[in-house]
Amino acid sequence: MTRYAVTGARGFLGWHLRAALQEQGLAAEAVPVGDAFDLAQATAAVDGSARAIHIAGVNRASDHEVEAGNIGFAEQFAAALRGAKTPPPVVVYANSTQSTNGSVYGDAKAKAAEIIASAATEIGAEFVDVLLPNLFGEHGRPFYNAVTATFSHLIASGESPTVENDKELTLLHAQNAADLLSGVAPLASIADLQRQETVTGLLARLTAYNEVYRSGEIPDVSDVFDRDLFNTFRSYTFPAQSPISLTRHADARGSFFEIIRSHGGPGQSSFSTTVPGVTRGEHYHRRKIERFTVLQGRARISLRRLYSDEVVSFEVSGDAPGAIDMPTMWSHNITNIGDELLYTSFWTNDIFNPENPDTIAEVV
Numbered sequence: 028m029t030r031y032a033v034t035g036a037r038g039f040l041g042w043h044l045r046a047a048l049q050e051q052g053l054a055a056e057a058v059p060v061g062d063a064f065d066l067a068q069a070t071a072a073v074d075g076s077a078r079a080i081h082i083a084g085v086n087r088a089s090d091h092e093v094e095a096g097n098i099g100f101a102e103q104f105a106a107a108l109r110g111a112k113t114p115p116p117v118v119v120y121a122n123s124t125q126s127t128n129g130s131v132y133g134d135a136k137a138k139a140a141e142i143i144a145s146a147a148t149e150i151g152a153e154f155v156d157v158l159l160p161n162l163f164g165e166h167g168r169p170f171y172n173a174v175t176a177t178f179s180h181l182i183a184s185g186e187s188p189t190v191e192n193d194k195e196l197t198l199l200h201a202q203n204a205a206d207l208l209s210g211v212a213p214l215a216s217i218a219d220l221q222r223q224e225t226v227t228g229l230l231a232r233l234t235a236y237n238e239v240y241r242s243g244e245i246p247d248v249s250d251v252f253d254r255d256l257f258n259t260f261r262s263y264t265f266p267a268q269s270p271i272s273l274t275r276h277a278d279a280r281g282s283f284f285e286i287i288r289s290h291g292g293p294g295q296s297s298f299s300t301t302v303p304g305v306t307r308g309e310h311y312h313r314r315k316i317e318r319f320t321v322l323q324g325r326a327r328i329s330l331r332r333l334y335s336d337e338v339v340s341f342e343v344s345g346d347a348p349g350a351i352d353m354p355t356m357w358s359h360n361i362t363n364i365g366d367e368l369l370y371t372s373f374w375t376n377d378i379f380n381p382e383n384p385d386t387i388a389e390v391v
Contacts, residue, residue: 028052028053028054029052029053029054029077030053030054030055030056030075030076030077031048031053031054031055031056031076031077031078031079031080031209032056032058032072032073032076032078032079032080032115033045033055033056033057033058033079033080033082034057034058034059034060034080034081034082034083034100034104035060035081035082035083035084035121036055036056036057036058036082037057037334038082038083039162039164039166039167039168039172039201040082040121040162040201040204040205041055041082041083042166042333042334042356043164043165043201043202043204043205043356044080044082044204044205044208044209045333045334046202046205046311046313046333046356047202047205047206047209047211047313048205048209049333049387049389050313050385050387051209051211053077053209056072056076057072058072058073058079058104058107059072060083060099060100060103060104061083061096061099061100061103064103066103066106066107066110069103069104069106069107070106070107070110070111072107073107073108073110073111073114073115074110074111074112074113074114075111075113076115077115077116077117078115078116078117078118078119078209078210079104079108079115079117079118079119079152080119080120080121080208080209081100081101081104081118081119081120081121081139081143082121082208083100083104084096084097084100084121084136084139085097085100085135086132087171090131093131093132093135094131094134094135096135097132097135097136097138097139098135098138098139098142100139101138101139101140101142101143102142104143104146105142105143105145105146106146108143108146108147108149108150108152109146109149109150111150114150114151114152115150115152116152116153117152117153117155117210118143118146118147118150118152118153118154118155119154119155119157119208119210120139120140120143120144120154120155120156120157121157121159121204121208122136122137122139122140122156122157122158122159123136123158123159123160124158124159124160124197126140126158140156144156155210155214157204157207157208157214157217158217159199159204159207160196160197160198160199160221161173161174161175161196161197161198161199162198162199162200162201162204163175163176163198163199163200163201163255163256163259164200164201164202164204164255164259165201165258165259165262165354165355165356166262166332166356167201167259169181174196174226174229175198175229175233175256175259176259176263178229178230178233179233179259179260179262179263180263182233182234182237182260182263183237183260183263183264183267183268184263188230190226190227190230192226193225193226193227194225194226195223195224195225196223196224196225196226196229197221197222197223198221198222198223198224198229198252199217199220199221199222200220200252200255200256200259202255202313202314203220203221203255207220222252232253232256233256233260236256236257236260236261237260239290240257240260240261240264240268241268243271243272243273243287243288243350244287244288244289244290245257245287245288245289245290245316245376246290246291247290247291247292248289248291248292248316248376249291249292249293250292254292254314254316254376255314257316258314258316258354258355261352261354262354262355265339265352265354265357266330266339266341269339269341269351269352270341270343270349270350270351271349271350271351271352272349273285273286273320273348273349273350275347275348284348286318286320286350286372286374287318287320287350287374289374289376292376293376293377293378294374294375294376294377294378295374295375295377295378295379296372296373296374297372297373297374298370298371298372298373299370299371299373300368300369300370300371301324301326301361301363301368301369301371302363302368302369303363303364303365303366303367303368303369304362304363305362305363306360306361306362306363307360307361307362307371308358308359308360308361308391309358309359309360309388309389309390309391310358310359310386310387310388310389311333311353311355311356311357311358311359311387311389312353312355312356312385312386312387313355313356313385313387314355314385315355315375315376315377315385315386316352316353316355316375316376317352317353317373317374317375317376318350318351318352318353318373318374318375319350319351319353319359319361319371319372319373320348320349320350320351320371320372320373320374321343321344321345321348321349321369321370321371322345322348322370322371322372323345323367323368323369323370324344324345324363324365324367324368324369324370325342325343325344325345325363325364325365325369326342326343326344326361326362326363326364326365326369326371327340327341327342327343327361327362327364328340328341328343328351328359328360328361328362329341329359329360329361329362329391330351330353330354330357330358330359330391331357331358331359331391332354332356332357333356333357333358333389338391342364344365345370358389358390358391359391360391
C-alpha cells in the first residue's frame with residue numbers, strides 16, 4: 028500500500044487527512060515530533076514514503092511556545108527528511124495565510140516553511156507550500172481550533188453565543204484542506220474551495236441550522252459550503268440528539284409517519300429488507316448526509332468515530348419509529364436483532380454517483 032508520512036496525524040487536520048487518504052487506499056504513517064520526537068523513528072516513518080506532509084504546529088500558547096514549537100517541529104521534520112535513505116519525492120507543508128501578517132505565529136510559520144523548503148531542496152524533493160485559511164470541520168476542539176467549533180459546541184449545548192469582534196473570515200472545510208495536502212485537489216483550486224463569511228454571518232448560519240435540525244429536519248444544503256458547515260455543526264449534536272423521534276399515526280387502516288423533511292438540495296431515498304442476524308453497512312462517508320429509519324422490525328444501529336474505539340449503539344423499532352443520522356467520518360452499520368424481516372428506509376442528501384460514491388469501507 029502506498030504510504031504517506033504525516034506529522035500531527037492525531038490532531039484535528041491530521042484526523043481529517045487520514046479519513047481522506049483512506050478513501051484513496053493510502054496509508055498514513057505518523058511522524059513523531061515535539062516531546063515524542065525520536066530521530067530514528069521519525070526517519071523510518073519518512074523513509075520510502077510517497078509524500079511527507081507536515082501538519083503539526085502550535086497556534087494557541089505563549090509567544091515563546093508558539094515560536095519554539097512551530098520552528099522546533101519543522102527542524103525535527105527536516106532532520107527526518109535529511110536522514111531518509113529513500114526520501115519522499117514530494118514534501119508538503121500545511122502553512123497558514125497568517126504567515127505574512129507579522130504576528131509571532133505568522134513569523135514562526137514562515138520560518139518553518141523556510142526550514143522545510145531547504146530540506147526538500149537538499150533531498151531533491153518537490154516542496155508544496157499550502158497556505159491554509161481558517162479551517163472548520165467535524166470534531167474541531169471548541170475554544171481552540173476555530174470559532175466555528177466554539178459556536179457549534181455552544182449552540183448544540185443550548186447556549187446563545189455572541190460576537191465580540193466581527194470581521195470577515197476566509198473559511199475552508201478540513202476535508203478540502205486534506206485534499207489539497209494529499210494532492211487530490213490542485214493547489215490552484217483553493218480559491219474555489221474556500222468561502223468568505225463574517226463572524227456574525229457564520230453565527231447566523233449555524234443558528235439557522237439548529238432551528239431546523241432540532242426538530243429533525245434537514246436545512247437547505249444545496250450549496251456545498253452549507254453542506255460542509257452543517258456536517259460540522261451536527262457533529263456536536265451527536266449522540267445527544269439521536270435518535271430523532273418520529274410521530275407515528277395509526278388507525279384501523281395501518282400506520283403512517285414522516286421520515287424526513289429536507290429544506291433544499293438533492294436527495295435520494297432507498298429501501299432494504301434484512302433477514303434476522305444480518306448486518307448491513309460497515310462504511311463511512313466524508314461529506315454525505317445519511318439517515319436510517321426502521322419501518323418495521325427491530326434493529327441495532329452502531330457507529331464508531333474513525334481511529335477511535337468509541338462505539339455508540341441504538342436499538343430502534345418500527346413500533347416506535349426513530350431516525351438516526353450518520354455523522355460524517357463515523358463508520359456505521361445496522362443489524363437485524365429481531366425474529367422477523369427488517370424493513371429500513373435510507374435517505375441521503377446526494378444522488379449516488381458510482382464514480383464518486385463517498386462510501387468508504389470501514390468495519391464498526
